Amino acid sequence: MSTETDAPDLSGTGGGLEERMNDFTRWIFLSCALVTVLTTIGIFAVLLFGSYGFFSDVSLVEYFTGTEWYPVAHEPSFGVLPLIWGTMVVTVGSALVAIPLGTATAIYLSEYADRRVRKTLKPTLEILAGIPTIVYGFFALSFVTPVIQRFFPETGTFNALSASIVVGIMIIPMVSSLSEDAMSSVPDELRNAAYGLGATKFEVSTSVVVPAALSGIIASYILALSRAIGETMIVALAMGNSPQITTNVLEEMQTMTAFMVDIAISDASAGSVGYQSLFAVGLTLFAMTLSLNLFSMWVKSRYREEYQ
């Protein structure tokens, strides 16, 4: 476009058309990104409006303090605590399985395994994360429960223990993979310093690497737990559908997610209070997982790896 004859020609071949193409592609990518954001906002709005209908019939006090949950009975009661209890049992139970096993696996992968073992074992573990949860559910129902019944014959076909164990197994890869990432990024200088002082491999792992990677490890725990809270298929299949507050994990319980499956496929008519309770429970669940995710982000930034 330059009028100077000796200046190099730097104008694009298509002139104004190219510029418009640039704007166009930029717009395409932006709108793709917006789809995700708008969907999230949409889901949140649906949950809010549905819950609004529900809470105009049921008081917040009853919802959060009642200990009985029979939303579609003739004389319904709407205390969400039994569902929260069921969710908590599964979350804590699966944490008891996944945190020790996942952390030990991460330490093995990061500190003990040689490169070849790590290269095969880590992807293998991550395959666990790719198994459809319905398969885990069948596994709980048809394998884990019968094993438990062999030791405790009074165990029901549906029970919290079996579901908790299997949810725990499902989230092991999250804990081990993310924790291993955190441990591998601890610089070798720190390991050398400890070895140079006459520390054993075990001491180097537990007293140098794990503390240095702690924020990443804890964040992996929290993310795995929020995954356990939201897990649906395994608990719907193996844990049963009677909401109750009991400390006996061999009994049937119901989680928030399992209840939502239950009501969604039941014949509760749209618009009824029982149907609308779906939205209230969904909103509660959403609030729980969201706050856990935010907490995990806070942990990561607050206790970010100090060694840099």
Add this chain to the structure above:
Amino acid sequence: MSDETTGRLGGLKRTVATIAPGESRFETSNTRDANVETTDMTAEAGQSDVATTERNETESSSSGGVEMPTSDRPLGTPRVDDAVIEARDLDVFYGDTQALNEINMDIPEQGVTALIGPSGCGKSTFLRSINRMNDLIDVARVEGELYFHGKNIYDDDVDPVALRRKIGMVFQKPNPFPKSIFDNVAYGLRVQGKDDDVEEKVHTALERAALIDEVEDQLDESGLDLSGGQQQRLCIARAIATDPEVILMDEPASALDPVATSKIEDLVEELAQEYTVVIVTHNMQQAARISDKTAVFLTGGHLVEFDDTNKIFENPESDRVEDYITGKFG
């Protein structure tokens, strides 16, 4: 013990400490066991002391320790009377690359021995083979012998963990743990089971590392909040807190400014009154200033000349060393 006599040296002032733990102690993984082990070592050393003295009387007292092959002797005087460490035909390979080639030299007790040479000459590799840090590199392979008080540290019965408790190390880049200043210094004491009077020992170590005045009021604060020079002195305090016999330093001042460097140099000279210090440096003035003996490594992992520092810098035997010292290459 008796089969070690051939490998044992004569002219040692100190007792012979064997690093070899017994079979059961080989897999030592906790500090309590380590404690027992240390006691055992002293006990064994006490017995063999007699034997050593006898040997000294029968043999000529000027004789060195382990036989040094004549073929690959470097120029200068690679043999010393009071050797703590004796390398004999030591080769180190990283995969197919040979990093050290037939190294034969002694490191005398106390004082500063400097290892100098151009990059890639193998001086750091030699340093790391003294406390078996090369074990941590998968592809590293060591051949030949390296004796610590007459015991070949590459024998099968030597536990590198026990060895490293006697031979401390300071690294090129200051590497304090992301822990408090106190816990940094106490770390070695704790893993080695020397955790009685930790406070006093930490204090003494910081004092000897010339750091105590600067950190006395902030022992609970992170070691990472210190300046680079302070961090390196913290690492030195951490290494001497457990009272090792030998301290290896791998270019300890290369990441520091001139003021911090001179503090580290003063400290090294101070420590050499009591410890055997082996220091790798690429800075020839530094080697000339602080060391008593200097080993010059040149390309290909060869030790070319080893002698008193004055001799090396004023009148080296090798022309190549002279060229290197005067800056003609390297």
